[in-house]
Amino acid sequence: MSKKPVRVAVTGAAGQIGYALLFRIASGEMLGKDQPVILQLLEIPDEKAQKALKGVMMELEDCAFPLLAGMEAHGDPMTAFKDTDYALLVGARPRGPGMERKDLLSANAAIFTAQGKALDKVASRNVKVLVVGNPANTNAYIAMKSAPSLPRKNFTAMLRLDHNRALSQVAAKTGTQVKDIEKLTVWGNHSPTMYADYRFATVNGKAVKDLINDQEWNANTFLPTVGKRGAAIIEARGLSSAASAANAAIDHMRDWALGTNGKWVTMGIPSDGQYGIPKDTMFGFPVTTQNGEYKVVEGLEIDAFSQERINITLKELQEEQQGVAHLL
Numbered sequence: 382m383s384k385k386p387v388r389v390a391v392t393g394a395a396g397q398i399g400y401a402l403l404f405r406i407a408s409g410e411m412l413g414k415d416q417p418v419i420l421q422l423l424e425i426p427d428e429k430a431q432k433a434l435k436g437v438m439m440e441l442e443d444c445a446f447p448l449l450a451g452m453e454a455h456g457d458p459m460t461a462f463k464d465t466d467y468a469l470l471v472g473a474r475p476r477g478p479g480m481e482r483k484d485l486l487s488a489n490a491a492i493f494t495a496q497g498k499a500l501d502k503v504a505s506r507n508v509k510v511l512v513v514g515n516p517a518n519t520n521a522y523i524a525m526k527s528a529p530s531l532p533r534k535n536f537t538a539m540l541r542l543d544h545n546r547a548l549s550q551v552a553a554k555t556g557t558q559v560k561d562i563e564k565l566t567v568w569g570n571h572s573p574t575m576y577a578d579y580r581f582a583t584v585n586g587k588a589v590k591d592l593i594n595d596q597e598w599n600a601n602t603f604l605p606t607v608g609k610r611g612a613a614i615i616e617a618r619g620l621s622s623a624a625s626a627a628n629a630a631i632d633h634m635r636d637w638a639l640g641t642n643g644k645w646v647t648m649g650i651p652s653d654g655q656y657g658i659p660k661d662t663m664f665g666f667p668v669t670t671q672n673g674e675y676k677v678v679e680g681l682e683i684d685a686f687s688q689e690r691i692n693i694t695l696k697e698l699q700e701e702q703q704g705v706a707h708l709l
């Protein structure tokens with residue numbers, strides 16, 4: 382018997398990430414090749430944006446995806462999020478050259494307050510929310526705090542792009558393949574302070590740390606390369622990452638919904654106090670997922686270098702949180 386369609390809301394649906402994302406969701410790459418989806422697409426209530434959204438929907442229609450069970454265009458989050466099971470909050474202003482992601486805080490905070498409130502009122506009580514719009518961790522924190530009737534655990538921020546970037550850098554350095562690397566993670570904020578950590582990683586069962594054995598490379602090449610990759614892409618493309626961001630959003634939601642079979646992935650999630658991170662801080666952690674739930678990998682040793690890095694990214698997140706406290 383075929384499955385009942387699920388509702389997937391995507392904001393910023395006519396933007397560049399939206400364009401790289403929607404076709405993959407509709408083709409079953411996110412929730413499985415047997416899961417029909419109804420797309421509930423939100424764009425700003427502006428003639429040009431709504432017209433562009435119609436164009437994207439025409440193209441979706443022209444793909445004749447068998448799993449696309451319905452499609453709606455919205456200009457108001459209160460209708461876009463109605464009964465939604467999944468919400469990918471992408472729509473926000475991207476940064477340009479020379480900006481840091483936190484420079485977007487005031488421009489984008491209002492969006493996530495309004496959208497958190499709308500999710501609170503109309504979404505499924507089990508909605509899985511992924512915030513992609515920057516600064517992603519703090520926007521996810523704002524949305525969570527604006528939705529007090531929904532479980533906190535339903536709100537997550539995208540650290541998966543950083544995780545995937547770190548995987549590729551480690552594979553290149555060790556001359557191995559991404560598919561063979563396990564137990565890598567990225568702690569903290571989706572910003573240059575993030576701490577990509579391969580201390581526990583293995584490749585075909587061998588310790589990545591031993592294969593690399595170069596703390597100078599870790600501190601002075603690997604961490605800055607992963608941390609500043611978004612800026613390097615803006616510099617090269619003149620636009621922020623889109624296809625890789627959409628790919629990471631698919632990875633994040635797929636793994637959350639369908640499980641990782643014991644493999645570690647990185648998700649930005651509200652802390653429950655693990656590793657000394659204060660409760661509710663939207664922090665990148667290593668997690669495994671099963672039956673639609675994530676679980677932090679606990680008990681990892683945090684050495685002095687790692688603690689220092691974790692403290693730096695935590696401090697930045699706490700400053701961002703303080704900067705939006707008046708909105709909540």
Ligand SMILES: NC(=O)c1ccc[n+]([C@@H]2O[C@H](COP(=O)([O-])OP(=O)(O)OC[C@H]3O[C@@H](n4cnc5c(N)ncnc54)[C@H](O)[C@@H]3O)[C@@H](O)[C@H]2O)c1
Pocket residue numbers: 392393394395396397398399423424425430471472473474475476492512513514515516517539540542543571621622623626
């Ligand atoms: N977390 C990550 O790893 C990551 C990676 C890449 C990009 N991003 C962020 O994702 C966001 C989107 O990037 P993009 O390249 O698609 O930008 P874009 O400008 O191409 O598209 C954004 C779209 O969102 C729409 N929008 C703006 N406000 C909205 C609102 N309140 N409701 C609904 N739609 C709204 C705009 O009209 C636009 O079509 C940016 O904030 C960017 O910095 C995050």
Ligand SMILES: O=C(O)C[C@H](O)C(=O)O
Pocket residue numbers: 475476482515542610611612614621622626
């Ligand atoms: O860096 C940006 O501003 C976009 C995105 O967050 C990225 O990491 O590519």
